[in-house]
Amino acid sequence: MARVVVVGGGFAGLASAARLAKLGHEVTLLERSATLGGALGTVEADGFAWDAGPTWTTLPAVVRDLFRKSGRPVERELELEPLDVVREHRFVDGTAVTVPSGRGAQVAAFDDLAPGLGQRWVDHVASYTDVWETLRREYLEVPWDPRSPSRPLSAVLDDRQTLHKRLRRTFRDERLALVAGHPAVAEGHDLRNVPAWAGVTAYVEQRFGAWTVQGGMARLAEALAARMTTRGVTVRTGTTARDLVVREGRVVAVDLGAEQVDADVVVVAVDPRLLPALAPLVARTMPAIPPVVAHLGLEGDVPDLRHELVLHGDPLLVVRPGGRAPSGASAWTVHGRGKLAEDMLRALARDGIDVRAQVVTRVDRTPRDLVEAWGGSPLGVLWQGRATVRQRLGPTTPVAGVYAAGAHATPGAGLPYVGLSAALVAQAVGPA
Ligand SMILES: Cc1cc2nc3c(=O)[nH]c(=O)nc-3n(C[C@H](O)[C@H](O)[C@H](O)COP(=O)(O)OP(=O)(O)OC[C@H]3O[C@@H](n4cnc5c(N)ncnc54)[C@H](O)[C@@H]3O)c2cc1C
Structure with a gap:
């Protein structure tokens, strides 16, 4: 049994802690603020309450897997509500398209914009099928090593085309390019710096649909906070990790300033730039800024x-x-x-x-x-070209015993990638 310290109590930290505790480790979770959940929180004023960050997400299998592998199934704790429509887009020329989740419905929706656009749209989305399969098999579901990725993964990651160029080449109708590029733009990126493969989000949204949590996304954080208790995780809120203590290349503790918490394994589920021991390793990256x-x-x-x-x-x-x-x-x-x-x-x-x-x-x-408020950007790392994917940490890091999960350890912000990053860390650490 390893003494695991998880730094950060957002979705990534909670998911990592739940999984590692279920694998038999002794887990302590450190969260700087008074509450758990990070961006999965609520803002309240004058009788109103809003989701602070995420309001919906895709790939429900990620959340289902997390709940099942760490205790009771999610359906016993939360009501996941499927959304038949992902988004409505309105353009400056006054036209609009409502994008539903399924393929057939998408053809009809884009054909309403102009005949023939439906097929062009679904062909574009389908062009990501192989990219998704490669990413899933070689990157999102098995711990990958940025220094020696598998050959199929390298073929995807080393493709020089940018998303901007791909969309300009694929669509003569600018509206389709705007729809396809939107998820990356909404996360703060310039499409000229985003690799074309990262456009896979459109495929994920179409294939796996969208869902929300009845009562607000903060319920997801509340259910995971309750799971900390059932899994015996020691939770310390109001506790900021200042740095990692590293001896002979291996982590031995987390430094809180006034004290140190001994650790065999540390999961960094915050922006690693915040921890001086890791900051030089991510010096070439920048955070993506929230809206x-x-x-x-x-x-x-x-x-x-x-x-x-x-x-x-x-x-x-x-x-x-x-x-x-x-x-x-x-x-x-x-x-x-x-x-x-x-x-x-x-x-x-x-x-x-x-x-x-x-x-x-x-x-x-x-x-x-x-x-x-969140002690870093929940939107993770800004794309600055295709090299960015290798300049991030996670799931492993060059410091023995240190793993990285969360928005800063994934190829795109969003709860599915973040949830997958926690599963990868659990896989890399392994059972007690
Ligand atoms: C405005 C907005 C809207 C979004 N909408 C969506 C959406 O609709 N769907 C979707 O899927 N995604 C959405 N996202 C992205 C989503 O919020 C993130 O993917 C996800 O919440 C990231 O989780 P995380 O645990 O990595 O980080 P965070 O949620 O940022 O959690 C990090 C936690 O670590 C704590 N912390 C920081 N530093 C320290 C330290 N030194 N010591 C201890 N604790 C520390 C913080 O207090 C925080 O609780 C949105 C993001 C934003 C900003």
Whole structure:
């Protein structure tokens, strides 16, 4: 049995701790804030409550596997609600497309935009089938070594094409390129710096669909927090890891400043730049910056929007209706990126959704507020070209006994990749 210390109590830290405890290790989880869950939290004001970060996700198998492998199945603890529509996109020319989860429905939806676009869209998505299979087999489900990836994985990762170029070549209709590039743009990336293979997200969304948790995504964190108790994990909230103590190339403890916590294994489920022992190893990477966020409490009748509405243009606005609201009122969250010199609600009004007179409460959070609240960016590492994938840590690191999970150890932020990263760490550490 190893003494495992998990640094960070977001989805990655909780998932890693649950799995490693089930494998028989003695696990301690350190979380700097007072609550667990990281970006999987709730913002509350004046009777309204909003998901602070994630509101939906894809690849439910990742969460199912986590719950099953660490205790009771997820269906016994949470209500996962499938979403028939992933997103609605509205373009500056006034046209719009609502993207459902399945293939056949997507053909019809894009054909509504213009005849023939449906086939072009599903062909593009299907072109990622082999990439997904390679990534799944060689990267996402087995601990891979960035210094010596398998040959099929190298073929994917070393492809020089950028997502920007791939989308320009594939689509003459710019709207399709905007839809296909959106997941990466929403996570703060410039498509010129994103490798084409990372566009696999469109395939994952189409093939595995989208779902949310009834009652808010924070329920997922609450269920995992409860699992810490059932699995006997020692949880220390309000506890910030300052550094790792490394002797002769192997980790021996986590330094809290006033004390040290002895460890045989440390799982870093935070931005490794925060820990001086690891920072030089990721010196060439940068964090992807969260969007500007406004949580809105609205009174009266509001437009009936899909789970996520994307308003293309500059600024790029994403409206996520949902959350808890007093009777007769509605909760929305708006994310903005790009030219945000004016208030987001003014830009939203120009896009035809004017709710300015209906705002009864509003919580604004700048990217800086978010990074400070979460002790790093939950969007992980910024793509700066195809080499970025080898400049990240995880699941193993060059320091013996140190493993990396979470948004900073995956090829894309998002709960599925983060959940998979925790499974990889558990696999790499192995049973007690
Ligand atoms: C605005 C926004 C919206 C998003 N929407 C979605 C979505 O709809 N669907 C989706 O799948 N994904 C979404 N994401 C991405 C998702 O939030 C992340 O993939 C996921 O939450 C990352 O989990 P994590 O555990 O790696 O990091 P975090 O959630 O950031 O957790 C890190 C934890 O570590 C703690 N910590 C930091 N430093 C230390 C330290 N030194 N010592 C101890 N503890 C420390 C922090 O307090 C925090 O609790 C969104 C992200 C943002 C920012």
